[in-house]
Amino acid sequence: MTTITRNLPWFIRDLGVSIVGKECYTSLIENLDFGDVKCIKYSISKGLGIGIVVGGSIVKVPQVLLIVRAKSARGLSLPAYILETLSYAITLEYAYRNEFPFSTYGENLFLTIQNVLITLLIILHAPRGTDKTANAVIASLGMLVFFLATSIIPLPLLALLQVTTLPLSLFSKIPQIRQNSRAQSTGQLSAFAVVSQVLGCAARLFTTATEVGDNIVSAGFALALVLNLVLGAQLWMYWGRDDVRERVAVPAEKFKSRASPAVAAYEPTPVAWERSATPPPQSPATGGRKWARKVD
Structure with missing residues (x-):
């Protein structure tokens, strides 16, 4: 086996020497000395x-x-x-x-x-x-x-x-x-x-x-x-917390976007006539007589 490792092409040898150095290349690659702990650690370090x-x-x-x-x-x-x-x-x-x-x-x-x-x-x-x-x-x-x-x-x-x-x-x-x-x-x-x-x-x-x-x-x-x-x-x-928040927020946004403009724009106005001397006009169907009796 060492006959092959000692006769590798020059570009492989030069690359190996440039990475781990001549000493460790000779020990680990050419001589296959896997008991050389120092060179093994150095080679692992180089690889990492x-x-x-x-x-x-x-x-x-x-x-x-x-x-x-x-x-x-x-x-x-x-x-x-x-x-x-x-x-x-x-x-x-x-x-x-x-x-x-x-x-x-x-x-x-x-x-x-x-x-x-x-x-x-x-x-x-x-x-x-x-x-x-x-x-x-x-x-x-x-x-x-x-x-x-x-x-x-x-x-x-x-x-x-x-x-x-x-x-x-x-x-x-x-x-x-x-x-x-x-x-x-x-x-x-x-x-x-x-x-x-x-x-x-x-x-x-x-x-x-x-x-x-x-x-x-x-x-x-x-x-x-x-x-x-x-x-x-x-x-x-x-x-995953961001995903949960997005799933909760999306339906609310869709609901807002689907609401009709009239509903979205509607805001209840305060009842201003309670203290007013002149009550607002009322239609007969909604209690006009009652208002008349109250004014009388």
Whole structure:
């Protein structure tokens, strides 16, 4: 068997070496040494990392589509997405400047881009009475300035910013958790995005410990995992409540739409003649004699 694995085509060999390194490729692929625990863990970490990066490129697309189709960002917290975007951007720049393997942080690039888009959609679908265009421009410029600043500041200061991603992760989820709790609904929150983030954070804890060993980054993923689990629990608790409300509301709306204009426009007027000196005219059929006797 090793005769075959040691003579694989060059493009397969080069791809394997680029993913797991020459040492682990030789041990696991060429020599079929499945007792090499170190290389097995490293290979699993690489596989998970690549899967997370690929998944991160589409994980929030369902959230974008939900907002666009519904033309509403109901249930989504703007402060939560702004803080989450800042956290992703800091982690992305910190990992890039420290030359971590792309498979350990690449999803942050795609998550940052998708979060910027969702943030702008939330602003554009804000309630009436707000200057949506101005707010979108201000938010875009603010995020651009922030991204540029993180790319030029000294590395020690960037490391300090990376520490701030811990409270940023906390405060980015609390507004969304609180909003869900108050509304007893998750609105347009995407279940696919939340579940994917739970799995991604769990996998990232393993890949970070295996390939990077940065305690700050690991702590950030651990906190994000806990908070995403809370969001997942809320999705499970409030699942289907919006559908129930819509089913209850639709018949009432249909009843209103089917009511005749005369009935809809009718409002009983107060009886103004009780204290009036001159009573309203009455037809003979409805008691004109009675009124005559009363006046007499």
